[in-house]
Amino acid sequence: xxxxxxxxxxxxxxxxxxxxxxxxxFRAVGGEPPFVERAEGAYLWDADGNRYIDYFGSWGPMILxxxxxxxxxxxxxxxxxxASFGASTAAxxxxxxxxxxxxxxxxxxxxxxxxxxxxxxxxxxxxGATGRKIIVKFEGCYHGHADGLLVKAGSGVAxxxxxxxxxxxxxxxxxxxxxxxxxxAAVEAAFEAHPGEIxxxxxxxxxxxxxCIPPAPGYLQGLRRVTQxxxxxxxxxxxxxxxxxxxxxxxxxxxxxxDLVTLGKVVGGGLPVGVFxxxxxxxxxxxxxGPVYQAGTLSGNPxxxxxxxxxxxxxxxxxxxxxxxxxxxxxxxxxxxxxxxxQAGIAxxxxxxxxxxxxxxxxxxxxxxxxxxxxxxxxxGGFHRAMLEAGVWLPPSQFEAAFMSTAHTEEDVERTxxxxxxxxxxx
Ligand code: KE4
Numbered sequence: 001x002x003x004x005x006x007x008x009x010x011x012x013x014x015x016x017x018x019x020x021x022x023x024x025x026f027r028a029v030g031g032e033p034p035f036v037e038r039a040e041g042a043y044l045w046d047a048d049g050n051r052y053i054d055y056f057g058s059w060g061p062m063i064l065x066x067x068x069x070x071x072x073x074x075x076x077x078x079x080x081x082x083a084s085f086g087a088s089t090a091a092x093x094x095x096x097x098x099x100x101x102x103x104x105x106x107x108x109x110x111x112x113x114x115x116x117x118x119x120x121x122x123x124x125x126x127x128g129a130t131g132r133k134i135i136v137k138f139e140g141c142y143h144g145h146a147d148g149l150l151v152k153a154g155s156g157v158a159x160x161x162x163x164x165x166x167x168x169x170x171x172x173x174x175x176x177x178x179x180x181x182x183x184x185a186a187v188e189a190a191f192e193a194h195p196g197e198i199x200x201x202x203x204x205x206x207x208x209x210x211x212c213i214p215p216a217p218g219y220l221q222g223l224r225r226v227t228q229x230x231x232x233x234x235x236x237x238x239x240x241x242x243x244x245x246x247x248x249x250x251x252x253x254x255x256x257x258x259d260l261v262t263l264g265k266v267v268g269g270g271l272p273v274g275v276f277x278x279x280x281x282x283x284x285x286x287x288x289x290g291p292v293y294q295a296g297t298l299s300g301n302p303x304x305x306x307x308x309x310x311x312x313x314x315x316x317x318x319x320x321x322x323x324x325x326x327x328x329x330x331x332x333x334x335x336x337x338x339x340x341x342x343q344a345g346i347a348x349x350x351x352x353x354x355x356x357x358x359x360x361x362x363x364x365x366x367x368x369x370x371x372x373x374x375x376x377x378x379x380x381g382g383f384h385r386a387m388l389e390a391g392v393w394l395p396p397s398q399f400e401a402a403f404m405s406t407a408h409t410e411e412d413v414e415r416t417x418x419x420x421x422x423x424x425x426x427x
Contacts, residue, residue: 003047007035028377028397029384039066041407044393052393053412055333055402059395060208060240060265063326063355064311065407071269071310078306084298091305098312099267099275102248105236105257109277110286111300115239115264116144118274119202121294122260123148126200126233128292129282134194136201136232138181140210140369140399143202143237143262153178181207181368182215184222191230200233200260201226205250208240208401210369211358212351220256227259233282239264239274240401243312245354247319253353266315269307272298322406326355329413330404334359336417344424346379355404359383372399379427386423392416 011018017025019033026033034046042065044052057063064071078091092111100106112118123135123146135148143149151161151173160174177194179186181203191198205220207213220236227234236258242249243266251261260278267273277283285292298304315322334350334357341348341359349360360366361376361383380398387394392415395402 004035005032007047008032023395023397023400026396028399029381031385031388033396034388034393041065041067042405042409042412050391052388052391053408053416054393055404055416056393056395056400057403057405058265058270059400060244060356060403061268061270063244063266063403063405064269064314065405066270068269068311068314068407070314071307074306074310075271075303078303081302083303084301086297089300089302089305091302091309092300095267095305095308095312098309098316099263099277102243102312102316103238103251103261103263103277104248105251105259105261105279106275106277107280108283109275110283110294111305112274112276112294112296113272113298113301113304114144114274115237115262116146116274117296118239118262118264118276119143119149119235119237120146122235122262122276122278123200123202124294125260125276125278125282125285125292126235128285128290130199130231130233132197132199132232133175134177134198135175136177136179136187136190136198138203138207138369139178140181140213140372141202141204141207141237142209143204143239147172148176149202151176151178153180180370181210181213182219183368184219184226187223187226191226191232196231198230198232200235202235202237204240205236205238205254205256206241206245206353206356207369208356209399210372211360211366211375211399212353212356212401213366213368213372214351214353215250215254216367220250220254224256224258233259235260235262235278237262240356241353242266243315244356244403246323247315266311267308268304269311271304271307272301273304273308323354325406326404329408329410330355330357332410333404333413333416336413337420340417340421340424343421344427346424346427347376356401358398358401360398382427383420383423386426387416387419390419390422392419
C-alpha cells in the first residue's frame with residue numbers, strides 16, 4: 001500500500017471525510033488525494049516521493065513559492081522568542097503599516113486568524129455601523145463559512161436566501177440576499193425592494209470561488225455607486241485577490257474605494273492571518289472603543305506577523321519584477337493549455353486576472369455562476385486526474401482558481417502544457 005493510502009486510511013478514522021477542509025478530499029474530481037510530505041519553490045512532494053508542479057499554492061498564500069528562505073528565516077527567528085504572547089507587539093504595527101500603504105481604503109484594521117473571521121467581523125461592523133440587518137452577497141462567491149454567508153439564492157432575484165448548509169437556520173439565511181454576479185440591475189432592484197434595510201454588499205472583486213470570473217467593465221464601480229447612494233457599506237473581500245492580482249489587489253487594479261476590505265492568504269505568508277479594515281469611522285465602532293464586539297486569542301500572532309512581514313515586504317520591494325513575472329508565466333500557461341484544448345477540439349473558456357485563472361470546460365463564456373455551473377465537471381475531473389498522474393497538481397475542482405508563484409519557471413509552464421496535450425489526447 002502506498003504511504004499516502006495508509007495515511008488516508010488513518011485520516012478517514014480521525015477526520016470527517018479524512019480531511020480538515022472539504023475540498024482537499026478530491027470529491028469533485030475523483031481519485032485519491034496524495035498526502036504532502038514537503039514542498040519547496042513551485043513543487044510539492046507526496047508521502048511516496050512523487051513530485052508535482054503546484055498550481056493551488058495552499059489556495060493562494062504561497063505566491064513566492066514554498067519554503068521561501070526569507071519567510072522561513074523570519075518564522076524561525078520569531079519562534080525562538082516564543083510562538084505567542086497574547087499581548088501587543090511591534091510586529092503587528094509593522095505589518096499593518098505595510099498593509100495600509102498598499103490598501104489606501106484601509107485607515108484602521110484588525111488582524112484575525114482566517115478569512116472567515118475577517119468577513120464575519122466586517123459584516124458585524126457594517127451591521128453595527130448602520131443598524132441594518134440585511135446583507136447582500138453574490139452567487140458563486142465564497143467568503144468563508146460564517147452562517148449568514150452559507151446561503152443560496154432564493155427563488156426570485158430580490159427574495160431572501162435559503163440555507164446553503166445544514167445547521168444554518170432559515171432565520172439567519174433570510175437576512176442574506178444572494179444575487180447574480182455582474183448584474184448591477186439586480187443590486188439596484190434589491191435596494192428598491194428593501195429600502196433602508198441593507199447593511200452591506202460583500203463581493204469577491206474577482207470571483208475565485210466559482211472558478212475565476214472577472215468583474216464586467218464598470219461593475220465594481222457600479223456597486224460602489226449603488227451602495228453609497230443607499231447608505232450601505234461596500235465590503236470588498238480580497239482574501240484571495242489581495243496581493244495576488246496586484247500589490248494593492250483589485251482595489252488598485254479597478255480603482256475602487258470600498259468602506260471595508262478583507263484580506264487573508266498571501267498576507268500571512270502561509271501562516272493563519274486574516275485582516276478586516278477600512279474607514280476609521282467604521283472601524284472605531286469596535287470594542288474597546290465602540291459597541292461592536294470582536295476578539296481573538298491568536299490575533300496578530302507573532303509567527304504569523306513575521307511570515308506576513310517577510311512576504312509583503314518582499315512583494316513591496318520587488319513589486320515590478322514580481323508582478324511582471326507572475327503575469328508572464330500565468331498568461332503563458334493559461335493560453336498554452338487553452339491552445340492545446342483547441343487543437344484537441346475540446347471546448348474551453350479560460351478566465352484569468354493576473355496570477356489567478358480557471359480553465360472552464362464550457363462551450364460559452366463564463367461571466368457568472370450560472371454559466372460556470374454549465375461546465376463539464378466530469379471532463380474537468382478526468383483532466384485533473386490525468387494532470388496529477390503527469391505530475392501537475394491543479395486545484396481539485398472546476399469551481400476553484402489556479403495560482404502562479406514567482407518560483408515557477410518557463411520550463412514548468414512548458415511541462416504543464418505538454419502534460420495537458422497528453423491529457424487531451426487521452427480523453
Ligand atoms: P478561510 O476562512 O478559509 O481562511 O478564508 C475564507 C475565504 C474568504 N474569502 C475568500 C474570497 C476565500 O477564497 C476564502 C477561502 N478560499 C478557499 C478556497 N477557495 C479556501 C480553501 C478551503 O476552503 O479549503
